[in-house]
Amino acid sequence: MILVTGATGHVGRPLVDLLLEAGVGVRALTRDPARARLPQGVEVARTQDLPMEGIDSVFFVLAAFPEGPAELIERAKQHGVRRIVALSSYTARDDDPKNFIAVRHRDLERRIEESGLEWTFLHPAGGLAVTALEWCEQIRTTGVARGPFARAHSAPLHERDIAEIGARALLTDELLGTRPLFSGPESITYADRARIIGEAIGKPVRFEEITHDEARKEMGDVGIPPGAIEARLTMFAQLVDRPHEISPVERYLGTPGRTFARWAADHAADFR
Known part of the structure; x- marks a missing residue:
């Protein structure tokens, strides 16, 4: 059986489906099992209970354990877990x-590597397409997407591609002991993201560039830690007018990565 942490999250949810399709048992951890709405056949448990009995492999998401992986690693070793992805x-x-x-x-990876368990560390690059969901309310009400760097490039990843690579790491030994690096298939600016969302929903969406201080406030208001805010602003500044390097998912999946236009079409209802 495979334990999926963050099972209702952007990557965890499609991963649950992929594992079920592969015919393996899934125990899904979530903060509120009563609201999880996971498929029939999934064993659902509370994240804080951390049940490890009968688990062979774990998919770990730091967002589900902001204090780090120490407790999960200890419980995993006690119950004979073999692998952490x-x-x-x-x-x-x-x-x-x-x-x-x-x-x-780096601390997450060091702790898992030092545990003696088998491991794979997924290194998505280029940004996650789902960060565009931060614009949902703005786009629905004003047709505008706000951000600090209109011309900063990214190579946004569809969450399904990340989940498929995670499933491969859990179900096979092909990625054992590796740090696969992968990005979305194209370099686009944040202004491009807004335009592409507009094309998906059938109405113009304009990108409005805001100041660094405005961006700090908006990110802080949604709970992003100050250190993470500064890291993001520094990263965005370095990507202005600089096309993002592409690390194709084909090397891991054998098929091209999903474009941002595909992601926008899949999530069009969120912006209407």
Whole structure:
């Protein structure tokens, strides 16, 4: 049986479906099982209970355990868990001690690697397409998407592609002991993202560039930690007018990555 943490999240939810399709048992952790709405056949449990009995492999998401993986690792070793596949970050390759996001993910990887368990660390690069959902209310009510860097490039990943690579790491030994790096299939600006969403919903969407201070306030208002805010602003600034490097998912999945236009079409209802 495979334990999926963050099972109702953007990556965890499609991963649950993929594992069920593969015919394996799934125990899904969520903060509120009564509201999880997961498919029939999934064993649902509370994240804080952390039930490990009968688990062979774990998909770990740091967002579900903001205090880190220490307790999960200890419970996993007590119950004979064999493997942890962690959704990490390409920033873990950055050894800058001032990069808050990098430091957190390097620590995550170090703790799991030192546990002696089998591991794979997923390194999505180029940004997650789902971050555009931050614009839902703005686009629905004003037709405008606000952000600090209109010309900053990214190569946004569809969450389904991340889930498919996670499933491969859980179900096969092909990615064992590796840190697969992968991005979306195209480099686009944040202004492009707004335009593409508009095309998907059938009405113009304009990107409105805001100041750094305005961006800090808006990100802080939704609970992003100050260190993460500064790391994001620094990263965005470095990507202005600079096309993002593409690391194709084909090398892991054998098929091209899903475009941002595909993501926008899949999520059009969220913006209407």
